[in-house]
Amino acid sequence: MPDLQAHLHALEVALQTKEVRSSRARLLEILAPDFREFGRSGRSYGLAEILAGLTTEVTVAKTAIEDFTISLLSEEILLATYRGIRFNDDGIELRTNRSSIWRLEKDGRWRMVFHQGTPAA
Template sequence: MWESDISKYREVYEAELALLSSEVRNDSQLTESYLAPDFAEIGRSGRRWVRKDLVAALQSEPAGILPQTSEWLFNPVGPGLVLVTYRIQNHATASRHSSLWELQGPVLRYHQGTPVVKD
């Protein structure tokens, strides 16, 4: 069942926001601390990333402001696992994101970003 109560999943919410911040993205050790060893991502471009490649790419990313997020939803999908979805709005573009988190840690197992096409 989808839930919008962030307080119930505060640690996951804060970890997801941390991974959007330049402070974490530019620090490989900090980034790795949030990602499962077998982490995978499908980026907005459709590219598949694995942990080591994503960490290396993020380290060289220019610093930026934390993106505007909204429409947070949480769905417990199994023991100790929650599926999180939310929307990011950056200037003229928007994207929807989904992340699979282990609650213990929390540790990110999988992430996908999908561009929102204007009607």
């Protein structure tokens, strides 16, 4: 399972990069067609809103991931949890508890089907 944890950690990190966020093709490799997100703001987003928003971002904030863990829920479903840290232009850290549900697709790729961000206390 360490290899799978490293692989999914790499995908979560990739989703924070300008290279992936600006590429519809790369996002579609990682996000499932039925993807849904409950954002840190409390808003709900489907795949279409995520693609429209991310691919038009002008800047991408500096981020970090800590305490990344995965839990297998079944052979094809797993839960990833971590603390996300976003650094604003003033150097202030914005911490968010994050969880993602990943599904092993028929093509052998793990794709994210759900993501939630909750402000950390």
